Amino acid sequence: MGRSPCCEKAHTNKGAWTKEEDDRLIAYIRAHGEGCWRSLPKAAGLLRCGKSCRLRWINYLRPDLKRGIFTEEEDELIIKLHSLLGNKWSLIAGRLPGRTDNEIKNYWNTHIRRKLLNRGIDPSTHRPINEPSPDVTTISFAAAVKEEEKIDISSTGGFGCKTEKNPVTEKCPDLNLELRISPPYQPQAETPLKTGGRSSSTTLCFACSLGIPNSEECSCSIGTSSGSSSSGYDFLGLTSGVLDYRGLEMK
DNA sequence: AAGCGTAGCAACCGCCAAATC
DNA sequence: GGATTTGGCGGTTGCTACGCT
Numbered sequence A: 001m002g003r004s005p006c007c008e009k010a011h012t013n014k015g016a017w018t019k020e021e022d023d024r025l026i027a028y029i030r031a032h033g034e035g036c037w038r039s040l041p042k043a044a045g046l047l048r049c050g051k052s053c054r055l056r057w058i059n060y061l062r063p064d065l066k067r068g069i070f071t072e073e074e075d076e077l078i079i080k081l082h083s084l085l086g087n088k089w090s091l092i093a094g095r096l097p098g099r100t101d102n103e104i105k106n107y108w109n110t111h112i113r114r115k116l117l118n119r120g121i122d123p124s125t126h127r128p129i130n131e132p133s134p135d136v137t138t139i140s141f142a143a144a145v146k147e148e149e150k151i152d153i154s155s156t157g158g159f160g161c162k163t164e165k166n167p168v169t170e171k172c173p174d175l176n177l178e179l180r181i182s183p184p185y186q187p188q189a190e191t192p193l194k195t196g197g198r199s200s201s202t203t204l205c206f207a208c209s210l211g212i213p214n215s216e217e218c219s220c221s222i223g224t225s226s227g228s229s230s231s232g233y234d235f236l237g238l239t240s241g242v243l244d245y246r247g248l249e250m251k
Numbered sequence B: 001a002a003g004c005g006t007a008g009c010a011a012c013c014g015c016c017a018a019a020t021c
Numbered sequence C: 001g002g003a004t005t006t007g008g009c010g011g012t013t014g015c016t017a018c019g020c021t
Helices: A019-032 A040-044 A050-061 A072-085 A089-094 A101-118 A141-146
Strands: none
Touching (some): A019 A050, A050 A101, A072 A089, A072 A101, A089 A101
């Protein structure tokens, strides 16, 4: 089954938008509001694909866009959010009022990547460039005991155990220090997790806490339930304006 | 001044998931 | 319940401006 094109492309303009096109789009959305992007171009008298109109509006014409130089605070926030979320630009953008996912994505690729590289940090892993990648596939408790004396405790990070360079289990085999994020503390335990009606006492693994169920990193059973958890759960307290780093300390 | 390389950014493309038919 | 449509997202491309030689 082939996928039909999103719109009729035979008679649509492409490339940079003209001032007149911008004005038409702005006027139409002011009059009718956003939505129904497929029919919008025709209704607005634009020879553009609906997707193109949506992109132009969201990334450039929206009145609430900030546009301009990113502040140092925004830089650091983007870096932190990227270390948590990866290339989830729309989620990151949701945390920066007036910024769009496209803008942040471009800014990341042109500025922040280089900034991190200059700091000696790998922008994709947020680890020091010279640091070997963690071995997450072969965890051997027996080997860990034998190698105990070889572990360089001086390089321990802020977690008290080696949480980054090597699996914690190698140093502390009795401890389960799997990195987890917990939602901000709520006295009433019944939180609206979209996890198929499980109680809030269920511990989410790191991947599921980030709203990425069914990923390779998922080590709990939550991620196997149907439905996405990415939209309904305020997993970082983002909508409340509070980032709760309890249990997820940043470097 | 011309040519070339690079950076920055707007826009496009293809895929996916939710919504609708 | 399956097919189709639609909106949204992330990756990529291509154009333009700028700096260097």
